[in-house]
Each structure stands twice: as structure tokens, then as C-alpha cells.
Amino acid sequence: MDAQAGVAPVNGAGLEDETRQLALLIRSVNDYAIYMLDPEGYIRTWNPGGERIKGYAEGEIIGSHFSRFFTPEDVATRLPYRALEAAREQGKFEGEGWRVRKDGTRFWASVVIDPIWRGGELIGFAKVTRDITERHQAQLRLQETQVQLAHAQKMEAVGKLTLGLAHDFNNLLAVMVNCLELIDIRPGADARMHELVSVAQRAADRGTLLTRQLLSFGCGHPMAMERHPVESLLQASMELYRRACGGHISFHDELGRTGEIDVDCGQLEAAILNLIVNARDACREGGAVRLRSSIWEGRSPYAPEEAPRAYARIEVADSGPGMEAEVAARAFEPFFTTKTVGQGSGLGLSQVFGFATQSGGFAIITSEPGRGCIVALCLPLVREQAHVQ
Numbered sequence: 001m002d003a004q005a006g007v008a009p010v011n012g013a014g015l016e017d018e019t020r021q022l023a024l025l026i027r028s029v030n031d032y033a034i035y036m037l038d039p040e041g042y043i044r045t046w047n048p049g050g051e052r053i054k055g056y057a058e059g060e061i062i063g064s065h066f067s068r069f070f071t072p073e074d075v076a077t078r079l080p081y082r083a084l085e086a087a088r089e090q091g092k093f094e095g096e097g098w099r100v101r102k103d104g105t106r107f108w109a110s111v112v113i114d115p116i117w118r119g120g121e122l123i124g125f126a127k128v129t130r131d132i133t134e135r136h137q138a139q140l141r142l143q144e145t146q147v148q149l150a151h152a153q154k155m156e157a158v159g160k161l162t163l164g165l166a167h168d169f170n171n172l173l174a175v176m177v178n179c180l181e182l183i184d185i186r187p188g189a190d191a192r193m194h195e196l197v198s199v200a201q202r203a204a205d206r207g208t209l210l211t212r213q214l215l216s217f218g219c220g221h222p223m224a225m226e227r228h229p230v231e232s233l234l235q236a237s238m239e240l241y242r243r244a245c246g247g248h249i250s251f252h253d254e255l256g257r258t259g260e261i262d263v264d265c266g267q268l269e270a271a272i273l274n275l276i277v278n279a280r281d282a283c284r285e286g287g288a289v290r291l292r293s294s295i296w297e298g299r300s301p302y303a304p305e306e307a308p309r310a311y312a313r314i315e316v317a318d319s320g321p322g323m324e325a326e327v328a329a330r331a332f333e334p335f336f337t338t339k340t341v342g343q344g345s346g347l348g349l350s351q352v353f354g355f356a357t358q359s360g361g362f363a364i365i366t367s368e369p370g371r372g373c374i375v376a377l378c379l380p381l382v383r384e385q386a387h388v389q
């Protein structure tokens, strides 16, 4: 505690007795609100720490009920009264929570309430409050970073596993496709044989497509990088995107002016198509899908330790039902789908994720149930070779 220099002795007296010394000490404390309540919770004493933290001068707060420091939500659940009850019954109440200053702003408080007994009778409460907003916010930031780090590590581990499997399957499928071609051209094969071979070839082609998406997720797909202005790339495929949306949904392009990116154009088109098909599937009852582009400056949430830079942000937003938090948290994982068997393989968003990562950028989902969904691809802008200061 910081003792405030030059505080006048209580009632102009010296430090003769313990009570006066204690009162003087409390009145000199500046960074803790230390005050007394009567048994009903009305404020009886005040100190400079209370004024500094909560903004009320002694004259305007003495006699008020201490519930005025609580948020309306906490008052509605009777928290101030429950805190006093707990202090009375258990000998102490300790807690943390949001409190309200005189000017209406909120701070995160650490609170201790002790009951004061005299001859078996409760005569009031001693209350100590500290403003620990900065520590609380630092803790929240740390937790958020830890969650993001854990998610990034999980995606990296799943990516490595997927990449290994996808390479093996690719090789096996290549052998199968070659053998099927040889069987098909063998003399003497009848119509039934050709039919069976073509069914097997279609299945192998589908398998090849799936493994290609898995390779994309694992960042193992070879990238054919070319430099293009973002908006001309998007414009070039706009008709394809519009048609992918289907007739029951309105499609809008809202392209800003961003700049050039180094990108595999085929993979970018595949990623945007995956997002538009997802948006179309989500908007079963109709709705709107928007393809937007803009500049976004900041840090990748997957690499918060890196310096901020400028990205081309390409987003597909829909007015569909949105995602539950648990779905959004897992949506980029390969094979995660909420669609019925045959309707989705759960690989669309993993291709989007892998493509964005392999391009030096990242993908993020912003969605809430009932409030639509936005999936953004952030790809590094070429003009931004130097990092944003």
C-alpha cells in the first residue's frame, strides 16, 4: 500500500492511541478502498483509496448503500446481499468481479469483506477493494494466447498426420488408376467389364480429389505461385462464383482496392468456391452471399509473436444460420462436417485453411448462431514487403 504523505492527523490529534493510529493509517491509504458498512450494507466510513478507485468524495458517498458500486446484472442476482450474508455466516467473503465507478466506467475489483462483531452482535463489515483491472486483462490476454497457441499446435499436428496419409494414398491410388486403364484396354473385355472398370475409375478419381484436398490441408500441395492484383483475380472468376451460389440466393460482389498477391490462382479459386458452396448450403431458405475484398493490417492470430503486416482480406459472408461456437472451433479440421453422409466430406474448409497457411497467410471464421457467417482469407500483400510500424 502507498502511504500518502502529509495526511492530517484524525481530529488534529497526535498518534496517542491505537484507534487513532489505525484511523490515520486507513485514511492515508491511496490504492485500496478501505471502508466500513453497517449491518445492512450502508457506507459508514470512506478513505482516499475509495475516492481514487470509485470516484466518489467522502461527503457524497457516506450513507449510500454499497450496492451502488455493483453492475445492474449483479444487483439483479442480489450479489451485494449474498456477499454480506456469506461474510456473516462464513466469517469472510472474498471475490472478484466488475464494479462501477461514479462516471459509469467499470473496473475489475478484488474484494474482501469481514464481519465486525462486538459482544456477539454484528455491528458492521470492514470492506477492502482493489482495482486489479490491468492484471485481469493481462490474464485474459494470456489465456487467449494460450488457447490460440494450443489450437495452432493441434492444427499443425493434424496437418502432419494428414500429409503423411495423403501421400501414401496418392501413391496407392496412382497404382490403381494405372491398373484400371490397363484392364480397360485389354482385348476381350465385354461391355459389363467396361462398365465395372468405369465405376472403379470414378471412385478412384473421387479418391484422388479427396487426397488432393488433404494434401492442401497439410500444406503439401505444390503451389504454382503467380503475382496478380487481387481484384482482377476475383473478377476473372466472378461468373463461376455467381453460378455456384444457385438461383435461390442473391450474390453480391463488394470489391475494394487492395493490391497484388503472390498466389496459386487455381487454389485460390478452389478455396473461394469451397466458401461459396458452404454459404449456399447454409442458406437453405434463401439469403445473401457477399464476396468482399479489403486491406487488413495486423498480426496473424496463429502467429501473434510475428510483426503486424498488411494482408489482402478476401471474405465470403452469408446471412445463413451461422455456427455454434463448438462447430466454429472445429470447422477447419479435416473430415469435420455436420452434413449427412454423402452431402459433405468435411474437407472444404481444411483446403481453405491449408491453402491460406501455405500462402503465408491465415483464415479466420467469425460466426454466431442466428447471425450468419464470415470466413476470411488473409493473404500477404506484395507491396507490404516492409512490416507495418
Ligand SMILES: Nc1ncnc2c1ncn2[C@@H]1O[C@H](COP(=O)(O)OP(=O)(O)OP(=O)(O)O)[C@@H](O)[C@H]1O
Pocket: 274, 278, 279, 282, 318, 320, 321, 322, 323, 327, 331, 332, 336, 337, 338, 339, 343, 344, 345, 346, 347, 348, 349, 350, 372, 373
Ligand atoms: N457458411 C457456413 N455457415 C454455417 N456453417 C458452416 C458454414 N461453412 C461451414 N460450416 C460448417 O462447417 C462444417 C465444415 O465445413 P467444410 O466445408 O469443411 O465441410 P463440409 O461443407 O461439411 O463438406 P465438404 O466441403 O467437404 O463438401 C460444415 O459441415 C458446417 O457445419
Ligand SMILES: [Mg+2]
Pocket: 274, 277, 278, 344, 347, 348, 349
Ligand atoms: Mg464445404
